[in-house]
Amino acid sequence: MNHPSLLDQARQWQVLLHSGRATAADRAAAQAWRQAAPEHEQALREVEGLWSLLGQIERSAEQPQVRVLRRRRLWAAPLACAAMLLLALWLPRGTWIGLYADISTQPGEVREVRLADGSLLTLNGDSALDWQFVDGRREVRLYRGEADFQVAHDPARPFMVSAGEARIRVTGTRFDVRLEEGGVDLAVSEGRVLASSAGGEPRPVVGGQQVQWRGGAL
CATH class of the missing domain: 1.10.10 (Arc Repressor Mutant, subunit A)
Structure with a gap:
């Protein structure tokens, strides 16, 4: 590095x-x-x-x-x-x-953020993201770096994460997203998420599984 x-x-x-x-x-x-x-x-x-x-x-x-x-x-x-x-x-x-960005970290800095819905985000060093709660949805956009998501369970309000070409949809679980120049990595620790490329067909990913986006493709 x-x-x-x-x-x-x-x-x-x-x-x-x-x-x-x-x-x-x-x-x-x-x-x-x-x-x-x-x-x-x-x-x-x-x-x-x-x-x-x-x-x-x-x-x-x-x-x-x-x-x-x-x-x-x-x-x-x-x-x-x-x-x-x-x-x-x-x-x-x-x-x-x-x-x-709503929140960003310096290289080497780790920061925890508690969102209004109770979800806990942990940003690794040199990371940045935005979040918003609108129209019954919870949305986060990761601009760079890595974040761990502990999403508060709420079936009525899906939690959406965008990172480069990656699109991730959950209602409550724990997972990690890393966005770098080479692509995006998703690692699910608990529960189940739906992963897709922009406009692509969602694919289920469960605890213990990882997926990657390279060249815009999942």
Whole structure:
């Protein structure tokens, strides 16, 4: 497994701290990481310098001066695009997902989340997902990484998981889903789930069984 560089780790901490999702524990963990070694401090200083540059570009694009309205129209969009391009090139792959996902974890971090229906999700490191309860269904979308699902039993409200091309439907059981560049792995610990590709015929998978999606096919 390839471990992220110090700069990648510093970037991820910086994004988390400026995402609006950082908790007091997150800020304390970031400070502890910073103080763990001089190399960590140097990496964060480099990242903070580039973050400040991004802020200056965005502020230049947003200055509300009526007398130069035509000039703003000519330059605001290119400056904003330059800021977005610079940010996209600077951030490690997958960081954007962590900004808009309902929950995400840093590399090496494990987090438990209790949903409103009583289901328990355990996210492995460097993972991200969304969830929503709508129209009598419970839906989760895994964007990256790995999650263990202990789904509260509720036959009236199916629990749906999407991960890449994988589609998984349950009413109450325990299973693990891992999404990587090569495909998706599903391992069922207890109970029974229905697994399919997008638009494909569901296949039952029971406790002790595993299935994989490769190239979009189950």
